[in-house]
Amino acid sequence: MCEALKTQYQVNEEIGRGRFGTIFRCFHPLSNEPYACKLIDKSLLADSTDRECLQNEPKFMTLLSPHPNILQIFDVFEDDDYLSIVMDLCQPHTLFDRIVNGPIPETQAALLIKSLLEALAHCHRMGVAHRDIKPDNVLFDSADNLKLADFGSAEWFGDGSTMSGVVGTPYYVAPEVVMGREYDEKVDVWSCGVILYIMLAGIPPFYGDSAAEIFEAVVRANLRFPSRIFRNVSPAAKDLLRKMICRDPSRRFSAEQALSKFITFCRRSLRVRVSR
Incomplete structure (x- = not known):
């Protein structure tokens, strides 16, 4: 020490x-x-x-x-x-511990993802991509404020450069990363979208019995909303998920776009008062 x-x-x-x-x-x-x-x-x-x-x-x-x-x-x-x-001193339990036992109410998921998008939009404005967004890296302080952590895999893109390298965790990594292509900061938005999907559904959108099978499912990116699971999820939430978990990065929302859409979603669909 x-x-x-x-x-x-x-x-x-x-x-x-x-x-x-x-x-x-x-x-x-x-x-x-x-x-x-x-x-x-x-x-x-x-x-x-x-x-x-x-x-x-x-x-x-x-x-x-x-x-x-x-x-x-x-x-x-x-x-x-x-x-x-x-x-910061945070609670011992992460976001993973909060969602591991099944879906959580949409209103609660909305507030959590809004806070995560606030953090992500700030990172991207500063030219930093996190590259390993997952529930294990989302902490909470003593006042229950969400805190994005673990920037060991982060990368600078502030000069407009693209990034490369397979970085991230199988369930949450974007398809362009898996395919070995160059990519931009929108890989973080994909990961946030996957977290939102898991919070609402209780299961990941793409899965398999091994890392290789998960990667194959991610690359196919066949996003589905099974009716028995999503029957109580609003159309606005599903629309946002489609824009965040979009296989084509050029059509995928940026963090700022997702945050703006999410604020509208919260106000109109969930009637939750939020402010930027």
Whole structure:
């Protein structure tokens, strides 16, 4: 653990563990504010891709902060052995834990996806594509505010450049990524659309018994709305899903378009008062 971290924060109990590091609860002695500290063991970074992810997370989180729906970074400490990132303290359960047991009401799904689209639109305005949008990377703070996290796979596209490389998680990755084509930031919109579909249906739109089968289903992109599952889902929600989970990226909504459409959808179809 970095000595500089220990001199500025009191590090307490472990609250989570990931592939490369451990998350601890900590607090600042002067302000007495609680935070989370992600301690990354550099010895576990096996290749250049892992090391790039290590540097991406604090770089992009710093660029994108502050935003009410993006996990905020407060301090970074690094030595030869560890990288320590002090950030928002969130609840132990992610969006995945909220949706794993089946569909959730459309009004609740609308508010969650609106917050996620707010975060995504901000990322894209700043020229950053997340590239690994999935429920596991969506957290909630103590006030239950949604926080987009894990920018290890993020990429800069602000100069108008396209991106490449198979990055993401099978159920949520866009078809152009699977096919090895160059792509733009709309891959994130596809992933958000898949999350919305899962929240409303309780199942993913494209699935299989293996990663290869899932990828094949994603590439076909045969989007369906089974009547027995979607009988209580509004036409407005299904229309939005078609525009977000659109196989042709040139016709797929941008994050800004999806957010604008979603605000109209919330106001007119769900009668939920929202403001940008």
